[in-house]
Amino acid sequence: DGGITQSPKYLFRKEGQNVTLSCEQNLNHDAMYWYRQDPGQGLRLIYYSQIVNDFQKGDIAEGYSVSREKKESFPLTVTSAQKNPTAFYLCATKTAANIQYFGAGTRLSVL
């Protein structure tokens, strides 16, 4: 079954804790993206990666970190420095034709 798998579906973070959101793809796409979605604000880009071992900050990278050690995987860590982490997080890949496909998302809440 091909696609983009995000896990977990729901995640709770305690104050001062780092949490990691998983994104795995078997579409063989080079580019991967992380977005944050808040009600009424659309999607905002956190980080993106065009190739393995390389990534760039998006519009709202502060308080987040990523790694891209494998083509298939692009995990996002929400650090304790992110003071307002409650949101819906979406991972996406991009085809050579500039079309983005999305995972099912992870909803992060603060305890």
Add this chain to the structure above:
Amino acid sequence: AQSVTQLDSQVPVFEEAPVELRCNYSSSVSVYLFWYVQYPNQGLQLLLKYLSGSTLVESINGFEAEFNKSQTSFHLRKPSVHISDTAEYFCAVSDPSESNDMRFGAGTRLTVKP
């Protein structure tokens, strides 16, 4: 960088009525345009896209959108909606020459009432 404006945050409509969701983008030499649909607690699904060629593009479930370069618009239309079309719809634009330049509108919540 491109920007996208979805002119209506909410559109209520009765079942079997026509609907138009409006989208305008900032001007550029060339753009790719997309409509995505999002059901509650799910990711975004690609509904239709304009990359080149015919300015009228259609989806498999009856939606269509028309690229209008002079008005920098990409409005989404459906002649007769169903209850199952209730969802959030996002317009997006990207610059083919930029790797990180896909911009999304704030979304339009379409609610189809019986």
